[in-house]
Amino acid sequence: MMIQTFRQADLKTVPVLKAGYTVRVYQKIKDISPDGKEKERIQIFEGQVIATKGGKAMNGTVTVRKISSGVGVERIFPIHSPNIEKIEVVKETPARKAKLYYTREGKEAKIRE
Secondary structure, X not given: OHHHHHHHHHOOOOOOOOOOOEEEEEXXXXXXXXXXXXXXXXXXXXXXXXXXXXXXXXXOEEEEEEEEOOEEEEEEEEOOOOOEEEEEEEEOOOXXXXXXXXXXXXXXXXXOO
């Protein structure tokens, strides 16, 4: 009972995330300067959601893909991680499939406008 209460307190309010949505993920990054001081900053990763796993559960994740300098970059974010400041939906465009893994081969996503 105590563990379940603890876990419910850790859950964040997360927007509905579906494949095809364009999102901004604000992630806390710790930088260490040459003189040894630790500094925390927010880094924004903006891209298209290609997969979600676990829903809004404690172990839920979202896979976000973007093209950076002509190279595809994918990151898997645990949605309830303390390092994730917030997830912001930029554009809601539902896709025809639940997983958009075929975008890795350079194919265009079938997204309804």
